[in-house]
Amino acid sequence: MSARSSRAIRRALVSAPLALLLLFVLIGPLLTSWSFDAIDFDGAWSAAPSLHDSHWFGTDALGRDLFARTLIGGRISLLVGIVGTLVSLLIGVTYGAIAGMLGGRIDALMMRAVDILYALPFLFLVILLMVLFGRHLLLVFVAIGCVNWLDMARIVRGETLAIKQREYIAAARINGLTTFSILRRHVLPNLLGTVVVYATLTVPQVVLMESFLSFLGLGVQAPATSWGALISDGARDMETAPWALVFPGTFLIVTLLLLNRLGERLRKSLA
């Protein structure tokens, strides 16, 4: 990665609105006296948002404060997004770099496996994992990572094939370096730019997947919550309490929007 493009990436990574959102999700729950799982027995169920009674986003159907729930749910959604991306990164980069580095028949075989996995409906895999090991948050990470590494593997493999043609790789080979050291010292550092860009684009995908799973009731389990779980609850009684849908929905949309925009910018700055 050239100094120019690494500077461009660093500059693009500093996104003020995203930092603000992250900060809000982290310290926001401290601002309210309500806990995300405490029921307000004095207040109304599905109370409308109001500035007076300290339920700024209203309450849900069980009388729990939606401000606290939305932000705590956001922590889970973002955590899953980041950890899930790291899992998919680890698998995808390893797999793709090995396939690209070895080339030939092994490469063809490895990529054929990826093609077949693409056709496997991911939901099924996740449902199966959830059933086999119980619905655990850690499993949401693993399941999403296991599914989402395919794109990364393809991109990394393509990039590795291109890097392999470069002169400095030939020079390294002539100098007697083993395939593994070439991979570690010369290929991986040059993959960094591409990997950072696609990892950034993966985060919103993972956040979306987690929300989708939680919406179906397969993701985080009560009393814990996430944006997907909140939206699922909110959609159920949106006719009487639309705020229970609108607030978590807005947070999710804005987060995905900011993350997608960041990824797009990074991709442009790399090109």
Added chain:
Amino acid sequence: MSASTLRRLAQAVPSLFVLLTLTFFMLRVAPGGPFDTEEGITPQTRAQLEAAYDLDQPLSTQYLRYLLRLLRGDLGPSYQYPDRSVNEIIGAGLPVSATLGSLAIVTGLLLGLSLGVAAARRRDGAVDRLVQGFALLGVSIPQFVSAPLLILVFAVGLRWLPAGGWNGHAADWLLPVIALALPHVAIVARLSRNALGDVLQAPYIRTARAKGLPERLVIWRHAMRPTLLPVLSYLGPAAAATLTGSVVVEQIFGLPGVGRYFVQGAFNRDYGLVLGVVLLYGTLIVLFNLIVDLLYARLDPRLRA
């Protein structure tokens, strides 16, 4: 062309076979069985039920019997809906899912392409910024948010359209199709905008303009073919997924499509139903990828090898 088409189809068979085998055994590895949720069932009844569906046989026998039945086009019985076969269930749901899905795909293609063309004609102009903003928004609004929001605004708030259901009125289709089409419109708009923007820099476009062709013809007759390539490779798998029905949209609008059976079937360990839906999806993926490849060859002469 026909020889290569046949070869591609022959290549697809092993992939589908692997998919089927993987799904079959993964389903059986999962704990629980199809009759766990039956209430007040005696062990004898349970054993009889399992015997009736061959579930007491060794796994390899079940697998072979499933394959043999499949060769005759029979997807087997559903364990959850005892009076219906998987063929009947899919046959009833697929027309609904496929109708909505194809409407959504066509909308996505036409609207997305128009937006992309409008944006690419003047790069970084006002229209371009607007379209890019819309494209970003479109991929950032999940269907499980857009669908309830659409109901909230157009059914609960304005009372223009029904909130769901399937009574054969065209108005029932509108909101689900919008919810299904939105991400496709956004992605096609972005893909075609970027592709067309690059194509318009090409020397042969300058030639076309230099000979005095109106811009409309330059775009639709000369620049459109290469622009369609990335759009097609997105739309192929996307069409397969959309035609088999969206779990979310069908659940929210209460539509009798195929999508919901997958999740329900997996929850209930309805092995036959899940396998049937997976097989349908896999076949459509293969089919649409094949169509995309054939269209590629039509659009780009260099690929006609």
